[in-house]
Amino acid sequence: MLLGIFSDTHLGFGDGDLYEESFARFKEALGIFKEKKVNAILHAGDLFDDAVPKQEVWLRAFECFSENGGNEVEMTRERFGAREKIRLRGIPFIAIHGTHEFRGKDFVNALEVLESAGCMIQLHGAKIILENFGEKIAIQGLGGVPERNAKQVLEKFDPKPASGAVNILLLHQSFIEFLPFGDEAIASLSLSNLPSGFDLIVDGHLHWHDEQNVGGKRFLLTGSTIFTQMKKLEAKKEKGVFLFDTKTKKIEFVPFAEQRKLFYEKISFKDAKPEEVKKVVEEKVSKILCESLGMKPLIRFKLMGTLSKGFLQSDVSFDFGDGAGMAVFSISKEFSAEQFGKKIGSFKEEHLKKKSILEIGVDMLEKHVEEAKLENFETRRIFDLLAADETEKAEKVLLGE
Numbered sequence: 001m002l003l004g005i006f007s008d009t010h011l012g013f014g015d016g017d018l019y020e021e022s023f024a025r026f027k028e029a030l031g032i033f034k035e036k037k038v039n040a041i042l043h044a045g046d047l048f049d050d051a052v053p054k055q056e057v058w059l060r061a062f063e064c065f066s067e068n069g070g071n072e073v074e075m076t077r078e079r080f081g082a083r084e085k086i087r088l089r090g091i092p093f094i095a096i097h098g099t100h101e102f103r104g105k106d107f108v109n110a111l112e113v114l115e116s117a118g119c120m121i122q123l124h125g126a127k128i129i130l131e132n133f134g135e136k137i138a139i140q141g142l143g144g145v146p147e148r149n150a151k152q153v154l155e156k157f158d159p160k161p162a163s164g165a166v167n168i169l170l171l172h173q174s175f176i177e178f179l180p181f182g183d184e185a186i187a188s189l190s191l192s193n194l195p196s197g198f199d200l201i202v203d204g205h206l207h208w209h210d211e212q213n214v215g216g217k218r219f220l221l222t223g224s225t226i227f228t229q230m231k232k233l234e235a236k237k238e239k240g241v242f243l244f245d246t247k248t249k250k251i252e253f254v255p256f257a258e259q260r261k262l263f264y265e266k267i268s269f270k271d272a273k274p275e276e277v278k279k280v281v282e283e284k285v286s287k288i289l290c291e292s293l294g295m296k297p298l299i300r301f302k303l304m305g306t307l308s309k310g311f312l313q314s315d316v317s318f319d320f321g322d323g324a325g326m327a328v329f330s331i332s333k334e335f336s337a338e339q340f341g342k343k344i345g346s347f348k349e350e351h352l353k354k355k356s357i358l359e360i361g362v363d364m365l366e367k368h369v370e371e372a373k374l375e376n377f378e379t380r381r382i383f384d385l386l387a388a389d390e391t392e393k394a395e396k397v398l399l400g401e
Helices: 016-035 055-066 110-116 147-157 232-236 274-289 321-325 347-354 357-372 379-387 391-398
Strands: 002-006 040-043 072-079 082-089 093-095 126-130 137-141 166-171 200-203 210-214 217-221 240-245 251-255 262-272 298-307 328-337
Touching: 002 016, 016 055, 016 240, 040 137, 055 110, 093 137, 232 262, 262 274, 274 298, 274 321, 357 379, 379 391
Parallel strands: 002 040, 040 093, 137 166, 166 200, 200 217, 262 298, 298 328
Antiparallel strands: 002 240, 072 082, 072 126, 126 137, 210 217, 240 251
């Protein structure tokens, strides 16, 4: 069998060019899989960018899936010891939810909606056996969970390879080995925690692609189809999809026809005046925009070091003139102010700034739960219920009803 593999499509991300690109790349990926005549498609999470997509995003998503038409295929999913038949149209599309689609068990997530419409099979905590093409393929999946709980949840899921089959495991988590020094993300999982006996372990979540073979465990990090985070490692990797031949065990990377470029650079200054910073940055931008780039490039600069005495970060501003509409800019200022005798923004503070209100709320509740030494407290579930104004149901869960 030939399997198409991709992840982190983030349908509905951003606005303007990036919003349109999320759908265009998804369609391009499906087109590649159809052209290569894959027997099934595997998606390793974050199909959507929001847990509750807007209606406009739903419409575009259904339009994309309508292009995966064809004959109806019946498949069997095994979950919690029970087996159920599911019918899909076109090439079987098997997916796990990512961290962006994660919702508590009291709520329906976006992939469940797509499954009910016959577009895909959601595989969280479950297994699918494919036997339609002359060989047995067992695919198991565990959707994205909060990083601090990932190791514990994987151990509880405890996936075991199926006998006489090619075995594949889908995950959507961070791994310690793939986090660069100084990255704001966290991870509780290591490659050493992965189960043995699988022919391929596929992971989404991190947006650059890579492949590792550690202790006989073949690990594929799929990367994303679009840029959402502007990480340094993304600047070095092309965007695309993967093909996996279950007989030869060969993995092939297929890049998208046109690549959007990401320019990432850290620029350090010492006792610089705002005019000096402005000149350096604007000259670098001008040089980039002189190139023939095709798609509108992404420019990510991290400005570091110190400003001259008496100046603040707010004194540093830029004017890219006609170039302002020729690129997507992300410029962070992390200057130290010597007159205050300390750096502005520690790593912890920067991480906090990047968290959503929901994440901050969950963290606060978890901290109080730990301090109270409460056991078997479903923190995320309780928080989600309270956030949805389901106070009566939250009370019943707390009382164990």
